[in-house]
Amino acid sequence: MRRLGKLLRKRSFRAVEGVLVVEGAELLAQAFEAGATIEAVYVAPEGGHDVGVRALVDRLVTAGVRAFDLAPGVLGKVAGTASPQPVLAVVGFAPVAIDELLAPVSRREAGGTVLVLVDVRDPGNAGTIIRVADASGARAVVWCDGTVDPTNPKAVRASAGSLFHLPVVSGGDAREAVSALGRSGYVTVGAVVRGGTDYASFDWVRPVALVVGNEANGLDQEVTAELDTTVSVPMAGRAESLNVSVAAGVLCFEAARQRREGGWRTAVGSGGSSSSTISGMEGRDARPAGREPG
C-alpha cells in the first residue's frame, strides 16, 4: 500500500520501477487489451460489489495477475482523493529510446507524424495530446525534458488508454531530439501562434516531426533555431491563442486528412496545368519528391 501511494506521487519512483498506476476499470481494461503488463490490481470494497469491476478483475486473475482486496477506506487514503476509483493497478510502462525513431526513411515513410512535446506542463494537456496522436494515426510521441511526466496520474487519465497504444519516446534534451530527427530525414516543424506557414497549405504527407511547446510561452529560441520551419493555425476571432492540445488536434487531424485523401493540396492557380470540367476548379493536389512547399 505504501508502495502504491509512492507510485502515485513520485515520478522518480515510477521511473525506477518502470511502472505507472492506472485508475479505474475502463482505463485498466484498455491497458489490458493493449497488451500492457499488469503487475497487480487493487480492489476497494465498492469495486467488489460492482459487476463490471468484478468481471474485469476475474479476467485479469485468469491471465495471471495478482489481485488484492482492500479494506474500506484504504484506497481513498492511498489515492489521496475523497472519491477514488474502486480499482487501481500497477502497470508496466517504459518509454522507448529515441533511436528507434531514427530508422531508415524507407521504413519510416509508411508511418504518420511524430509529435514532439517540449515544456508542456499541464498533465491534462499532455495526456490529451497522446490521445490526439493515437486517434490521428501519429507514429509516436516524443517526450522532451521539461514536459510533465507521461506517467503522471492526471496525464494517464487524460490519455484515455492511448498511452498504451503508441510508442512514447523518451526524447531527452529538446534541441538534441529535434536535431536528431532532422538529421534522420524528418521535416521538423514547430507549431507557433502566428507567423508560421498556414497549416492547411503545408504538406503533411511525408515524414514530419511536429514540435509543440509550452502552454504560455510556446517554443523557446534554442529549439526554434533547430527547426526546418514553423506552421500556424490562422485565427479568425479575437482569441490570442489556442489551447495546446486543441492546436495539436487541429494539426494532427489535418495531417490525417491529407494522408487519407492521398495528397496535399496546393493552390496552383492559373499557372498550373488545368482541365477544369467543374466550374471554378483551380486547385491541385501535388506531392513533391523533396521538401517544403509552404
Place this chain on the structure above:
Amino acid sequence: MRRLGKLLRKRSFRAVEGVLVVEGAELLAQAFEAGATIEAVYVAPEGGHDVGVRALVDRLVTAGVRAFDLAPGVLGKVAGTASPQPVLAVVGFAPVAIDELLAPVSRREAGGTVLVLVDVRDPGNAGTIIRVADASGARAVVWCDGTVDPTNPKAVRASAGSLFHLPVVSGGDAREAVSALGRSGYVTVGAVVRGGTDYASFDWVRPVALVVGNEANGLDQEVTAELDTTVSVPMAGRAESLNVSVAAGVLCFEAARQRREGGWRTAVGSGGSSSSTISGMEGRDARPAGREPG
C-alpha cells in the same frame, strides 16, 4: 467579500446578479479590452506589489471602476484556494437570448458556424470550446440545459477571454434549440464518435449549427432525432474517441479552412477529369465560382 465568495461558488447568484468573477490580471485585461462592464476590482497585497497588476488597476480606476485593496489572506479565503490570483473582479455577463440567432438567413450567411453545447459537463472543456469557437470565427456558442454554467470560474479561466469575444447564447432545452435553429435555416449537425459523414467531406460553407454532446455519452436520442445529419472525425489509431474540446477544435477549424479557401473541397478522385503532371497527384479542389481563392 461575502458576496464575492458567493459569486464564485453559486451559479444561481451569478445569474441573478448578471455577473461573473474574473480571476487574474491577464484575463481581466482581456475582459476590459473586449468592452465588458467591470463592476469592481479586488486587489490582494501581492497584487499591489506587482507592477503589471498595479498598471491594470490604474487603467480600470481611470475608467471609473471601483477598486478595493484587501488585507493579507482575505483573497485566499474568498477564492478557496491556497494560491489565488492577486486580483479578482466582478464583471457583467448576461447570456444572449436564442432569438437573436434566428434572424433572416441573408444576414446570417455572413457569419460562421454556430456551436451548440448539450450536456458538456467539464468546465475546462466548456471554456476551451468557447476559446475554439472564438479562434475559429464561429458566430456564437449556444449553451443548452445540462451543460455546465459558462460563468463557472474554471470555465471562465479555460475560455481565456473568449467568453467576452462572441455571443454566448442561452439555449434552454436542447431539443427545442436544435429544432428552432433548423427551422430558421441552419443545417443542424451532430458530432458523433462514429457513423457520421467524414467531417472533411462535409460542406461547412453555409449556415451550420454544430451540436456537441456529453464527454462520456455523446448526444442522446432525443436530440439526435432533431438533427439534419451527423459528422465524425475518422480515427486511425486505437483511441476510442476524442476529447470533446479537441473534437470541437478539429471540426470548427475545418469549417474555417473551407471558408478561407472559398469553398468546400470534394475528392473527385478517379472519376473526375485529371491531368496529372506531378507523380502521385490524385485529388482535386473544386471551388465554386465567384468566391475567394485560398
